[in-house]
Amino acid sequence: MFARRAAAAAALLLRLASAADVFAHFMVQNAYAYDVNQWKTDMGAAQQIGIDGFSLNWIPPDCQAGLDWTVDRIDDAFTAAESMNFKLMYSFDMSYSTCNVYWNQTFMADMISKYAGNPATYRWNSNILVSTYGGDQVEQYGNAFFAGLKSSMAYSNNAITLAPALTTYSLAAQSDASSSAGKLISDYSSIDGYMNWQAWPLNTGSNMSCTADQAFQSALKSSGKTGPYIMSVSPWQYKDLNDGNPLDTWVAYSDNLFASRFQELTSDAVNPDIIELLTWNDFCESHYLRDLPSQTDTSAKDYVELGEMGAYVWGQNHAPWRIIAKYYIHWWKTGSPPPITMDQVVFWHRIHPKASTCSGGSSQPVRNAQYTDDAVFAWALVSDKSTISMSIGSNQYWTFEADASGPAMGMVPFPSDLGDGAVPTVAIMRNGQAIHTASSSQKVQGYCTYQNFNPVVNLVGPGINSGA
Ligand SMILES: *[C@@H]1O[C@H](CO)[C@@H](O)[C@H](O)[C@H]1NC(C)=O
Numbered sequence: 240m241f242a243r244r245a246a247a248a249a250a251l252l253l254r255l256a257s258a259a260d261v262f263a264h265f266m267v268q269n270a271y272a273y274d275v276n277q278w279k280t281d282m283g284a285a286q287q288i289g290i291d292g293f294s295l296n297w298i299p300p301d302c303q304a305g306l307d308w309t310v311d312r313i314d315d316a317f318t319a320a321e322s323m324n325f326k327l328m329y330s331f332d333m334s335y336s337t338c339n340v341y342w343n344q345t346f347m348a349d350m351i352s353k354y355a356g357n358p359a360t361y362r363w364n365s366n367i368l369v370s371t372y373g374g375d376q377v378e379q380y381g382n383a384f385f386a387g388l389k390s391s392m393a394y395s396n397n398a399i400t401l402a403p404a405l406t407t408y409s410l411a412a413q414s415d416a417s418s419s420a421g422k423l424i425s426d427y428s429s430i431d432g433y434m435n436w437q438a439w440p441l442n443t444g445s446n447m448s449c450t451a452d453q454a455f456q457s458a459l460k461s462s463g464k465t466g467p468y469i470m471s472v473s474p475w476q477y478k479d480l481n482d483g484n485p486l487d488t489w490v491a492y493s494d495n496l497f498a499s500r501f502q503e504l505t506s507d508a509v510n511p512d513i514i515e516l517l518t519w520n521d522f523c524e525s526h527y528l529r530d531l532p533s534q535t536d537t538s539a540k541d542y543v544e545l546g547e548m549g550a551y552v553w554g555q556n557h558a559p560w561r562i563i564a565k566y567y568i569h570w571w572k573t574g575s576p577p578p579i580t581m582d583q584v585v586f587w588h589r590i591h592p593k594a595s596t597c598s599g600g601s602s603q604p605v606r607n608a609q610y611t612d613d614a615v616f617a618w619a620l621v622s623d624k625s626t627i628s629m630s631i632g633s634n635q636y637w638t639f640e641a642d643a644s645g646p647a648m649g650m651v652p653f654p655s656d657l658g659d660g661a662v663p664t665v666a667i668m669r670n671g672q673a674i675h676t677a678s679s680s681q682k683v684q685g686y687c688t689y690q691n692f693n694p695v696v697n698l699v700g701p702g703i704n705s706g707a
């Protein structure tokens with residue numbers, strides 16, 4: 240991978256002409272307890288790993304009852320972001336197919352203009368960058384709606400650059416990338432850029448490729464669009480609505496997804512204008528990078544009510560995944576891998592085998608469960624030659640080698656007999672001695688009270704692990 244440094248450096252020169260910014264998708268719905276200080280805390284934790292801004296996902300405040308607070312939280316977010324030198328853009332969530340009141344151009348224009356003078360407003364060249372989640376599946380929206388919004392913003396001298404995430408095109412691109420990208424351009428003349436939401440393998444046990452990313456980016460370029468290509472990167476996906484509908488419970492093959500998708504960004508295979516991490520705080524889809532929020536302290540400023548979905552979130556810390564993000568973000572932004580100064584191994588695992596029958600949660604087979612591996616996975620970043628040793632139950636001392644040339648990955652499978660539960664342990668060995676050892680915060684059990692395909696993430700050695 241070091242042979243690619245020259246290409247990365249050349250790419251860097253190109254990027255400096257535009258941007259090399261990293262956003263994280265932020266669910267405003269999970270910020271109802273936030274005050275300005277809580278926003279600052281989250282923004283500081285994001286900045287610590289090289290995230291430049293949040294893409295604020297929100298649904299129309301009058302779509303459902305009880306969302307009146309949303310605009311106030313967004314006010315606080317801009318106040319905090321301005322003082323933190325952090326950026327914000329909107330991701331208008333247009334995926335709700337039933338709303339009391341849908342998004343309308345007047346309200347959107349007012350909310351975009353409201354912060355046009357705030358330095359936290361993220362701009363693409365001189366325009367305000369606006370994104371969405373959806374806009375292609377609900378009849379109230381579509382190309383004409385976007386065109387109307389753009390012309391009213393231009394008329395009020397707050398021109399926008401529109402880079403929506405039109406999910407049908409991103410899904411279709413997983414099987415036929417170039418025709419889906421071509422169709423996007425012909426169906427949506429109003430768009431300037433594109434956010435490709437599909438960061439996970441789609442109903443397959445194969446690793447993801449960048450084919451769709453390349454197709455969208457080149458379609459934008461060849462049609463003369465001047466907006467950014469936004470590539471999404473995500474560590475995982477698992478959701479269980481537990482409503483009896485087998486379509487509403489799924490996992491994506493994510494065992495090695497995070498590092499391998501980031502690794503693509505260090506090659507010359509793909510070079511997006513912006514990276515968007517999915518996500519900062521979408522707990523119920525199991526791809527949160529943020530620390531776990533407060534579960535029981537209802538007066539905490541990050542308190543979130545997760546309801547039944549909390550059954551697969553509480554206790555499943557993800558914070559050490561931010562170490563992986565930090566390493567690759569630095570590499571992508573500078574064009575060369577950062578020096579490795581610490582000894583760290585991030586490791587993650589599910590807490591029951593995929594074949595377990597659990598007493599709670601969806602009883603149907605989870606869609607795509609067959610693609611997951613019953614194993615503990617590790618990503619090692621060490622400053623000197625080391626042997627990483629992994630154990631769980633009777634599978635003792637599975638090892639792999641790592642050194643300062645870059646990250647290394649390894650795994651140990653769950654043993655067939657888990658007994659009363661087995662706690663994975665991982666050690667960093669150097670010169671025959673364990674220099675750091677850690678056990679997982681959770682054991683793996685054959686028995687489960689709630690079906691859970693959301694992994695717990697752990698850390699060996701020093702570094703970010705604030706959610707444990
Ligand atoms: C536009 O949306 C806002 C926010 O949801 C809502 O308060 C307002 O009533 C809507 N306007 C129209 C004309 O629907």
Ligand SMILES: *[C@@H]1O[C@H](CO)[C@@H](O)[C@H](O)[C@H]1NC(C)=O
Pocket residue numbers: 444445446495499
């Ligand atoms: C996906 O890639 C990882 C390495 O990043 C590899 O270990 C794994 O076997 C691959 N999975 C498949 C299904 O090819």
